Amino acid sequence: MPLNTASLRERARVLQAVRSFFIGREYLEVETPIRIPAPIPEAWIEVESAGEWFLQTSPEICMKRLLAAGLPRIFQICKCFRRHERGSRHLPEMTMLEWYTAGADYHDLMRDCEELLNAVLPPRLPGFDGGMVDLALPWPRLSLSEAFKRYASISLYTALKTDSFEEILSREVEPRLGLRQPVFIIDYPASLASLAALHPDNPALAQRFELYISGMELANGFTELNNAGEQRLRFRHEQELIRAQGRKPAPMPERFLADLNEMPPAAGIAMGLDRLLMINCGICCIDEVTAFTPEEL
Numbered sequence: 001m002p003l004n005t006a007s008l009r010e011r012a013r014v015l016q017a018v019r020s021f022f023i024g025r026e027y028l029e030v031e032t033p034i035r036i037p038a039p040i041p042e043a044w045i046e047v048e049s050a051g052e053w054f055l056q057t058s059p060e061i062c063m064k065r066l067l068a069a070g071l072p073r074i075f076q077i078c079k080c081f082r083r084h085e086r087g088s089r090h091l092p093e094m095t096m097l098e099w100y101t102a103g104a105d106y107h108d109l110m111r112d113c114e115e116l117l118n119a120v121l122p123p124r125l126p127g128f129d130g131g132m133v134d135l136a137l138p139w140p141r142l143s144l145s146e147a148f149k150r151y152a153s154i155s156l157y158t159a160l161k162t163d164s165f166e167e168i169l170s171r172e173v174e175p176r177l178g179l180r181q182p183v184f185i186i187d188y189p190a191s192l193a194s195l196a197a198l199h200p201d202n203p204a205l206a207q208r209f210e211l212y213i214s215g216m217e218l219a220n221g222f223t224e225l226n227n228a229g230e231q232r233l234r235f236r237h238e239q240e241l242i243r244a245q246g247r248k249p250a251p252m253p254e255r256f257l258a259d260l261n262e263m264p265p266a267a268g269i270a271m272g273l274d275r276l277l278m279i280n281c282g283i284c285c286i287d288e289v290t291a292f293t294p295e296e297l
Contacts, residue, residue, distance in 0.1 A: 221269030
């Protein structure tokens with residue numbers, strides 16, 4: 001693949017702008033280990049082994065432990081790894097931005113997203129469908145249930161009951177989200193948010209959202225669960241799902257669970273920086289915003 005030097009220069013500018021945004025808000029930039037003994041058990045993500053340990057799928061475990069140790073506002077830009085993820089929008093080695101804020105909830109994170117992207121990106125962006133995406137504030141909030149009502153052939157309840165949620169979401173719902181303005185899809189069923197706090201007014205829902213721009217999911221954030229007992233039960237359920245897929249789950253992250261009860265109420269979010277560059281540059285293939293693809297190494 002010919003090297004896209006313009007996108008690499010823009011990549012450097014965006015990374016510097018992201019850092020400036022968080023440093024200007026008195027967030028501490030942190031670095032945590034990439035190779036860890038026990039990743040978060042998530043049935044929909046397959047981890048990459050590294051000897052007897054694993055390459056992180058997210059810095060979430062270590063960053064939450066830093067919150068528990070007393071750091072109130074932290075961010076990190078790092079490499080994350082997910083086995084068997086490869087496509088026009090996926091890389092098995094990706095660049096992730098994560099930030100965590102003590103005393104915040106998922107509403108605060110949505111405002112952070114609005115302000116971050118307006119500080120880093122142009123006010124109007126070329127969409128993947130040939131139109132333009134306007135970043136003018138505020139961005140709409142739409143419940144996942146309502147998104148299925150508007151765009152899917154079946155309800156969210158039916159999709160979950162028939163085990164067709166992922167198929168319907170990716171084929172019918174996601175391509176229609178955020179085409180002219182970014183949109184937050186909020187309030188996921190509790191079963192789809194194993195690390196999120198439940199909604200205080202409806203415990204069947206979790207305080208989770210995903211940000212979509214031009215039909216592509218860019219970020220996943222939530223009010224954090226900080227009850228170690230409840231988190232252990234959810235992790236066990238995820239491990240059961242992994243076994244049902246014929247895979248062996250990684251060990252339980254015991255040190256994370258030991259620290260979790262010390263973590264203050266907080267909110268955290270992961271944003272794919274490679275995808276942010278795709279949106280910024282109007283590039284449909286993730287290969288063009290990286291220096292090398294796996295196939296070129």
